[in-house]
Every structure is written in C-alpha cells, then in structure tokens.
Amino acid sequence: MLPKRIGVDLGTANVLVYVKGRGIVINEPSVVALANRDNTVVAVGREAQEMMGRVPGSISVIRPMRDGVIADYLITEAMLRYFIQKVIGRLNLIKPEVMVCIPAGVTSVEQRAVRDAAEQAGGRRPVHLVPEPLAAAIGARIPVNSPSGNMVVDIGGGRTEAAVISMYGIVVSESVRVAGDRLDDAIVAYVKRRYNLLIGDRTAEEMKVTIGAAVPLEQELKMDVRGRDQISGLPKTVTVSTSDVTAAIQDALATIVSVVRTVLERTPPELASDVIDRGIVLTGGTALLRHLDILLTQETGIPCQVAENPIDCVAIGAGVALEYLDVIKRSLPTEEETLVASY
Numbered sequence: 001m002l003p004k005r006i007g008v009d010l011g012t013a014n015v016l017v018y019v020k021g022r023g024i025v026i027n028e029p030s031v032v033a034l035a036n037r038d039n040t041v042v043a044v045g046r047e048a049q050e051m052m053g054r055v056p057g058s059i060s061v062i063r064p065m066r067d068g069v070i071a072d073y074l075i076t077e078a079m080l081r082y083f084i085q086k087v088i089g090r091l092n093l094i095k096p097e098v099m100v101c102i103p104a105g106v107t108s109v110e111q112r113a114v115r116d117a118a119e120q121a122g123g124r125r126p127v128h129l130v131p132e133p134l135a136a137a138i139g140a141r142i143p144v145n146s147p148s149g150n151m152v153v154d155i156g157g158g159r160t161e162a163a164v165i166s167m168y169g170i171v172v173s174e175s176v177r178v179a180g181d182r183l184d185d186a187i188v189a190y191v192k193r194r195y196n197l198l199i200g201d202r203t204a205e206e207m208k209v210t211i212g213a214a215v216p217l218e219q220e221l222k223m224d225v226r227g228r229d230q231i232s233g234l235p236k237t238v239t240v241s242t243s244d245v246t247a248a249i250q251d252a253l254a255t256i257v258s259v260v261r262t263v264l265e266r267t268p269p270e271l272a273s274d275v276i277d278r279g280i281v282l283t284g285g286t287a288l289l290r291h292l293d294i295l296l297t298q299e300t301g302i303p304c305q306v307a308e309n310p311i312d313c314v315a316i317g318a319g320v321a322l323e324y325l326d327v328i329k330r331s332l333p334t335e336e337e338t339l340v341a342s343y
C-alpha cells in the first residue's frame with residue numbers, strides 16, 4: 001500500500017522517514033558521495049558512509065547538513081529526493097502528504113528549496129514544514145496541546161536545541177552548534193594530546209558510543225582503539241577508558257548545559273513552574289550518551305529524562321503533526337515561510 005502520510009527528519013547526522021501505520025521506514029546517515037568530475041551523485045546514505053575515507057580522489061564523500069545548516073543546498077536536495085522516492089516510488093498516482101522537519105536557522109530561501117525538493121520527489125503540494133522542537137516534543141508524546149509549559153531538549157549530531165512549548169507553540173527556544181559531532185571532535189583532540197595517537201572521526205564516535213559517559217561511571221568501560229602514532233608515524237593500538245571520554249567532552253557538555261539554562265532563565269514564571277513539575281525530556285541521538293540525563297538533572301536542578309526511542313522522535317512527530325495541521329498553523333506565525341526562521 002502506498003503511504004498516505006510521511007514525516008521526514010532532515011537531520012545533520014541522519015535522515016529518518018516515518019510512515020503512518022508502518023513506523024520508521026528509513027534511518028540512514030545524511031551522507032552523499034559525489035563524482036568530482038561532474039558532481040553526479042554516486043551513492044547516498046549508508047552506502048555513501050561506507051565510502052568515507054576509503055575512496056580514490058575522484059570521489060568526494062560529504063555530509064551536506066553538517067553543523068545543522070544546509071551547507072550545500074543542491075546536494076541536500078538530491079539526498080532528500082533519493083530518500084523520499086525510496087519510500088514512495090517514482091510513479092505514484094495518489095501523492096502522500098509530507099511534513100519535513102528542518103533545522104533551526106535555515107533561511108526562508110532554503111526552506112522553500114527544501115519544500116520544492118520534497119514536492120519534486122513526489123510529495124503532495126504544499127509540502128509542510130514544522131519546527132524541529134515541536135516535532136521532537138510531539139514524537140516524544142509530550143502533551144503539547146495543553147496550556148502548560150513543556151520543555152524538550154533535542155541533542156543531535158550538529159546542534160542542540162532547547163525549547164519550551166505550550167499549546168502547539170514554541171514559547172522560548174535557543175540552539176547552539178554543539179552536539180554529537182563536537183563531542184567526537186573533542187575526543188579526537190584529547191586522544192592526540194594524551195596518547196599522541198591520531199584517530200579518525202568514526203573511531204572517536206565509536207569510543208563515545210561504546211564506552212562514553214557524561215559523568216564518571218562506577219564501573220569504567222574500556223576499549224582498544226587503533227590510530228597512527230604521532231611520533232613514529234606507524235599504526236598503534238591504545239586501551240582507552242570511560243574517564244578519557246568523560247574528560248574529553250566536558251567543555252562541550254558545559255555548552256549544552258548552558259543552552260538549557262538560558263532557556264529556563266527566559267521562560268515566563270508560570271511555564272517555568274510547569275517545567276519544574278513535569279521535568280525536561282531529552283531527544284536526539286546524543287540523548288543516548290550514558291548519564292547525560294543525570295548531568296543535566298544535576299546542573300539544572302530539574303529532573304531530566306530521555307524520551308523513548310529518542311532518535312525517532314522528530315520523524316514520528318513530523319508525521320503525526322500532519323494530523324494537526326490546523327492547530328499547528330494557527331499557533332505559529334501566519335506566513336508558513338517564516339515559521340522555522342522565526343523561532
């Protein structure tokens with residue numbers, strides 16, 4: 001059966017597509033491989049990611065959304081089209097309704113471009129756009145329809161976004177380009193400093209996921225990492241532990257904490273009191289970092305909790321939001337074009 005309603009999370013690290021009745025049908029890295037000669041797309045998603053660092057000079061593998069903005073629009077468009085068509089096929093008579101969630105701070109020109117791409121890929125006109133924190137909150141099953149304050153913090157690959165939502169509207173929000181990627185960069189730098197070992201981004205990410213924690217663990221985890229010795233220039237293996245990761249990522253985590261605090265400070269008192277009662281919900285892949293909820297609870301004094309399936313929340317929320325188009329439109333700026341740019 002052809003999907004009728006589709007939610008798309010155009011993330012900096014991963015693109016997810018949710019289809020009503022089927023759940024998440026696509027979850028692939030936001031990566032594109034291009035032939036340098038004529039910029040044609042060689043591969044998209046997981047297949048392109050496998051090529052990272054392993055292909056000849058004639059092919060470039062890029063992450064067009066890195067840092068949470070559309071660094072390269074044309075490539076983003078090609079990627080979006082590839083994923084949407086993968087779900088709905090090329091020749092469909094009844095076009096599905098599509099809701100795309102895009103990062104904060106994209107310009108209205110870029111928004112229109114994303115919408116055009118989704119329409120060209122086969123989405124019914126007009127393709128709708130939803131602010132990311134709202135989609136995250138809906139996907140996390142936070143009661144965003146009530147006149148009370150609900151706080152969601154989405155921590156993805158490229159950025160962290162904290163927002164307080166009430167009655168389908170974003171009351172206060174703040175975002176920063178520090179999230180999972182920055183943690184990986186910090187781990188690369190730390191391992192180089194501490195062990196004279198050069199490792200790649202993928203290895204740093206693996207360390208973060210396999211043994212990392214936001215606050216020290218009682219039972220340290222360990223793993224062997226391979227890299228190149230800075231002094232001899234030869235391959236070397238070093239055993240690293242959780243405390244290495246925790247030390248490496250402290251500064252980046254402090255930035256994430258400060259964004260959450262800033263939003264709390266700017267939240268009107270009535271809503272802030274609701275947030276204290278209800279706690280803060282964490283979404284996005286980096287919410288899975290061990291004990292990040294504990295760190296945020298300690299640093300804000302408000303109970304923080306990771307949403308169920310935090311990586312899926314935004315795509316699910318975008319799909320579900322299609323069922324509330326009227327209310328979502330009503331409670332957001334009238335001109336849908338300004339919707340994302342204005343919060």
Ligand code: ADP
Nearest residue numbers: 011012013014156157158180284285286288289
């Ligand atoms: P985006 O919305 O930017 O596409 P995601 O929400 O998909 O990002 O999250 C991707 C980030 O989550 C990456 O930086 C990845 O390393 C990180 N991540 C995924 N799983 C884990 C985990 N178990 N522990 C820590 N970080 C994780």
Ligand code: MG
Nearest residue numbers: 011156284314
């Ligand atoms: Mg995201």
